[in-house]
Amino acid sequence: MEAHNASPTQQIRIAVKVETSPTTTEPVNNVVVAEQHLISQILIQFHAGYFRIGLSLCCQALLWKTLREGEDQGDIALFTTGTLSVVYLLRCLLHFEMVKAEFLDHIGVNYLFAPWISWLLLLQSSPFLSPKTFHYLILWWVFTVPILALDVKIYGQWFTKGKRFLSMVANPTSQLSVIGNLAGSSAAAQMGWKEAALFLFSLGMAHYLVLFITLYQRLSGSSSIPTMLRPVSFLFIAAPSMASLAWDSISGTFDISSKMLFFLSLFLFLSLVSRPTLFKKSMRRYSVAWWAYSFPLSVLALASTRYAQEVKGGVAHGIMLGLSALSVFVSLVLMLFTALNTNMLFPGSTSPSPYNSGSIE
C-alpha cells in the first residue's frame, strides 16, 4: 500500500511488488496464468522516469558511433528503447489517467520528453538510415512534433499559468525540455535543414538561459527535489554539452561557442563530482534514478570527443579518453546493478512513489 501524494488531486495508488525486468529478453507472456494481472501491474508502476535507461543507452550508442566513426553498437539501445516505448504506449492506452497524473507532476512532466530524445539519438546513431534519406526525414518529424507540442504547453505554462510558474516548478529535470529541443536541432542540422535546426536551437537556448539562472538562484532552497532524485542534478552537465553538439552540427565546426559551452559543461561536471556528499543519501539504495548519472556523462563524453577531434592536442585527447571511459564504466555498472536488482526496478509496497521520495528527506 502506498499513498501517492504528489498533489491534492492525486488518487491513492495501490501497488504491489513485481518481480520482473524490462531489459531481460524473457518475454512477460511466459507467465500464463497471471499474465494480464502482471502486465497491468507493470503498467501501473512504469513511469516515464524509466526512460532514463533508454536515454543512457541511446546516448552510449551515439558515443560509440562517434568514437569509432561509423560502426554502430546500437542493438541493445534499439531493443531497450523499443521495449520501453511499447510498455509506455500500453500504459497510455490502458491507464491513461496515470499518464495524465504524471503530466501534472512537476518532475514527471519533464520525463515525457525522454522517449523522444532517445529516439532522436537513436536516429542519429543509426547505421541504417543516412541523414539524407526520406525515412530519416519522416522519422525526424514523427519525433520532433511531440517535442514541439510539449514545448508549447510547458513553456507557455512557465510564464502564464497561475499555479505552475517557473519559479515554483523549476527543478533540474526541467532541463530535459531544453535537451529535447537541442536534440531535435542537432538531428535537423544533420539532415541539412539549417533553419529548422536554428529554430529549435534558439528555442532551447532561450529557455535554457532562463532555467539556468532560476536553478542557480535556488529560490526555494533545495526542497524542490526529493533526496532520492539528487542524481538528476547531473542534468546540469547534459544541457550545455547537448547545446555544444547542436551548435557544432549547425555551424559545421566545433567553433568557439561550442567550446565555451563544452567548457561550461566540464566545469559543472567537476563541480558536481567534487561534492559527493550531495549524492550520498540517494546512493544508499538502488533505484532507477541512478540511471540519471549515465546520460549526462555520455553527452559530455560525446562533446569531448568532438572537441578532441577539432583541437587535436594531448590534453584534449586525454580528456576525451577519460570521459569516455568514465561514461562507459558508469553505464556498465548501472546495467550490472539493474540486473542484480531487478526486483527493485518496480518498487513495491516498501518504497514510495517515484517523484515523491521526498518523504525520506
Next chain:
Amino acid sequence: MENSGYSLSAPQNYPEIIPSLIDYIGSKRVAGFDSIEANNNVSDHSQEAGYQPSLTDGGSEVPISQNDASQTIKSQHSVSISMPSSPVGALLQSPKRVLFSDKNETIPANEALHTSAQSETASSQQPKTKYYSQPMPRGSANPEVVIDGACLHHFRERLRNPRMDRLKDKRFDPFKTWSGRLERQISNLRGKPQEEPEANVSQSTEIEALPVDRYFDALEGPELDTLRASEEIVLPEDKQWPFLLRFPISSFGICLGISSQAIMWKTLATSPSTDFLHISLTVNLVLWCISLVLTAIVSLTYILKVILYFEAVRREYYHPIRVNFFFAPWIVLLFLALGVPPSVAKNLHASLWYILMTPIFCLELKIYGQWMSGGQRRLSKVANPSNHLSIVGNFVGALLGASMGLKEAPIFFFAVGLAHYTVLFVTLYQRLPTNETLPKELHPVFFLFVAAPSVASMAWAKIQGSFDHGSRISYFIALFLYFSLAVRINFFRGFRFSLAWWAYTFPMTGASIATIKYTNEITNPVTQSLSVILCSVAMLTVTALLITTCIHAFVLQNLFPNDIAIAISDKRPKSQRKWFHLRTGSSDTRDIENYLKFAFPDSKDNEASPKAQVPDDEALGPNNGHNV
C-alpha cells in the same frame, strides 16, 4: 533569571575578595532591573546601576557614561544577564546553569575584576562595564569543569598580574590558531618563560562554523560590518584588539586599486591612440613597484594572520561578503602580471599562469557550488555586489592567458565566468526580497558592477584578436552601468570609510583601460576624449582615496578599527529575544511596541520570541511572492 545563583555561599576555593563582590552585586540586583526598564523608555545616558565593582571597596559605584543609547541598552542587558555571582557557585547549584541559558555568557568574577583593573590603569578610556562573552565550546562534555578551571586560572592570573599584557590576553585565544596553543609552542621554542600550564585547554576549542544566518542577523550595513544594536560580540569592544585581528582581508583592496592603476598607465603609455599624451613608461614602473611592495606587505601580514589567528580567518571566510575578497590576492597577482613593465619582463612563462589560476579555480568550484547546491548559502539569499569579485577573476585570468598566447584554457575560464556572471547579474538586478545583503542605498560597492563587463570585453578582444562585436557589446554594457552610477553620484553619501573602498576603484580603472582598447579600434576625438576623461577620473579617485587613507592612518589612527564582523556570537543574546526582536531598520515605535508586548513576561516566555523571528524568506513561502 538565574537569581538563585547569587545567594548561595561563596565558593570556598576563591579568595576573600569575592564575597564582597557577590554582596555588592546582590544588593544592586533589583536596581539593575529597574534601571533597565527605565532606560528603555528614556533611552538616555542614564547611569548604569553600577556593575563596576572594585577590588578595594565593594561599595563604590562608578558611573558609566555610554556613548549612545544602544550601547546603554546593550550593556544593560549584558549586565543583567550575568547575574550569577559566582560561576562556580552556579555550577555547584546546577551544572546546566553554567552556560547561562546556553549561550556565550560571561564569567563575571574574573572579568569584573579585569574591568576594574583595566579602568584603573587606563583612565583615559571610557570605563565601561563589559562582561565579555567567552565562547563556550559547543557540545563540550564537561562545561562545569571547564569553567571552573578557567575561572580559577584567570582569577589567579589577574590577581598576580593586574597590568595586562595584551599578548597574553586570554580573551583573544579562541581566535588564535588552535586556540593559542600554536602561540605557546612558538614561545616555548623561543625560550620564553613558560606560563602556567593551562588547565583548561579544552575551553577554547574550535568554534563551529557560524551559519550564514547569524551573520545576517547580527550585522548590517552594505558591507555587513556594523553590529546591530541588539547583538553582542565575543571580543571586548572597548579595547583595541591585536593588530592581526583587526586586519581584514579587504585590505587586499589597496593592492587591487594600485595595481590596476599600474596597468592603466602602462596601457596609456603603449597604446597608439593615446600617443598624443606622451606618457612615459616610468609612471607604470613606479606604480608597479609600489604595488609589488604593497602586495608583499599585505600578503605577509595576512599570512601571519592565517598562521596565528586561523579562527578569525575562518570567520572571515564564512562571512557572506568577505568570502569574495578571498579571490582578491590572486586577482592582484594577475594584475601584477598584466601590468609588469616591459623593462622588467617581456614575456612571462605560461606555467606562471597555471600556477596563478589554480587557487582561483579551486575557490570557484567551492563557491559556485555553494550557490548552486542550495542550502543556507544559496545565491538568492547571499547575492550582493561583492560577488562580482568572484566572477572577475575568471575574466582577468582569461585576459592574461590570452595575452600570454594560451589558447584553450582562457576560453575555459571565460566561459565559466560568463555563465556565472549572467546568473549573478540577473539575480542582483532582480533585488529579490529574500536577498538580505543588498544595500538599500547606493554605496561604492555598486561600482563593482562595472568590473566584469569591462574586463570581459578586454578578454574577449584578446581571445578573438580584435575588438569585435562581442567585445563591443560587453564594453557598452560596462559603459552604461558606469554612467548610470556616475549620474547618481550625489546619492553616495554618508558612508563610513573602509579599506574595502579601494577594491571598488579598480572597476573604474578597468573601464578606462577598456575605453583605451576601444579607442585603439575606433580612433576619433570622441573616443579619445572619453578615454582621457575616464582615466583622469580614475586617477583622481585613487588619489582622493589615498589621501583619505593616509588621514585615517596617521591622523585619525583608525584605519584598522576593531573588526566587528568576525566577532559575532554564534547565538542571539537571549535577553534580546525577550525584549526586542530588532530586524533591519527598527523604528522607535516598533521598539516600544515590542517592549510593551514583552514588558511583563512570564517566567517561561522564551518560546514566544523564537516563533516571532521567522526569517523573511521562509515566511513568504517557497515562491516568495513571485506569483504576481
